[in-house]
Amino acid sequence: MRLSRLAVLMLGVVGLVAGLPVLHPAPAAAAEVVGIDALSPTRSAVFIASPAMNQVVQVQVLHPSGGGSRPSYYLLDGLDPGVGQSTWTNATDAEPFFLGKNVNVVLPVGGKASYFTDWRRDDPVLGHYKWETFLTQELPPLIDAHFAGNGVNAIGGLSMGGHAAYILAARHPALYTAVAGYSACPDTGLATGAVQFSILTRGGNPDNMWGPGGSPEWAAHDPALMLDRLRGKTLYLSTGTGLPGPHELELKPQLPENIVLGGPIEFAVDTCVIAFERRARAAGVPIRVDYEPVGTHSWSYWNDHLKASWPTVGAAIGA
Numbered sequence: 001m002r003l004s005r006l007a008v009l010m011l012g013v014v015g016l017v018a019g020l021p022v023l024h025p026a027p028a029a030a031a032e033v034v035g036i037d038a039l040s041p042t043r044s045a046v047f048i049a050s051p052a053m054n055q056v057v058q059v060q061v062l063h064p065s066g067g068g069s070r071p072s073y074y075l076l077d078g079l080d081p082g083v084g085q086s087t088w089t090n091a092t093d094a095e096p097f098f099l100g101k102n103v104n105v106v107l108p109v110g111g112k113a114s115y116f117t118d119w120r121r122d123d124p125v126l127g128h129y130k131w132e133t134f135l136t137q138e139l140p141p142l143i144d145a146h147f148a149g150n151g152v153n154a155i156g157g158l159s160m161g162g163h164a165a166y167i168l169a170a171r172h173p174a175l176y177t178a179v180a181g182y183s184a185c186p187d188t189g190l191a192t193g194a195v196q197f198s199i200l201t202r203g204g205n206p207d208n209m210w211g212p213g214g215s216p217e218w219a220a221h222d223p224a225l226m227l228d229r230l231r232g233k234t235l236y237l238s239t240g241t242g243l244p245g246p247h248e249l250e251l252k253p254q255l256p257e258n259i260v261l262g263g264p265i266e267f268a269v270d271t272c273v274i275a276f277e278r279r280a281r282a283a284g285v286p287i288r289v290d291y292e293p294v295g296t297h298s299w300s301y302w303n304d305h306l307k308a309s310w311p312t313v314g315a316a317i318g319a
Helices: 002-018 088-089 094-098 133-144 160-171 188-201 254-258 263-281 297-316
Strands: 032-040 043-050 055-062 068-074 104-108 149-158 178-183 235-241 288-291
Touching: 002 032, 002 055, 002 104, 002 188, 032 055, 032 133, 032 297, 043 133, 055 094, 055 133, 088 094, 094 297, 104 133, 104 149, 133 160, 149 160, 149 254, 149 297, 160 188, 178 288, 188 263, 235 263, 235 297, 254 263
Parallel strands: 068 104, 068 149, 149 178, 178 235, 235 288
Antiparallel strands: 032 043, 043 055, 055 104
């Protein structure tokens, strides 16, 4: 089944290259799993034919090896996602960390500069993005059916993915019990310029996402304006200050980038997190924020904060 769906997609690509008419088969009534590759007893690559995305989307799942129902933690990537796998499994030790824990960790693959949302228009560079529909409507029932999910979900992510996690939770409050953002700014109003700039640097047109900045769709994707929808959930944020910390003492190829770019970015995120926490507490919405006195916008710190957040997130979903 998986091969036939992929074959249809490849025929479309070949048709474009050869100048022939491209067939666009009618989408299925619902998303369906068209293949599962067992990468290990506790890690699977799942291939899903998504009508919303109009393509086969890969999602990898870290899961227990045994039976029994369990909750799911949807963990989103950042602005530049991993190729072939989530950067969470490529740049951190998330896989061994979750080994033995009674939870499905759901890792979508792809979504460059997408903010994991439904774009108003297809983008000539970034393509066709309907991530919100995929993540909130198509994917959860398939995860529950194939990986013994019990319907209790949390969602989190780093940077862009953390911002998106708060947006999705605010727009779909019945779906998630807990939300986590690692170096993420959930105040879309404060972050509008940064969001637009980040999409532009990846070749996309931010107006294709929610329209021009300040338009109603931007407000409709602003968790700071939807705090009542987050009330009653377990909320977690973490941030550094941009100052070099212990991980900047490690010799690694990314070190200059982490300091020169990751420092200022984290400083801006820290400012936004402070403002969001104040708004949440003023609205009577409890939130846990881990403020670090140092730390850049980089994977070593997100790895630390994933582990630090787990007692909070895991307890909220009964993992």
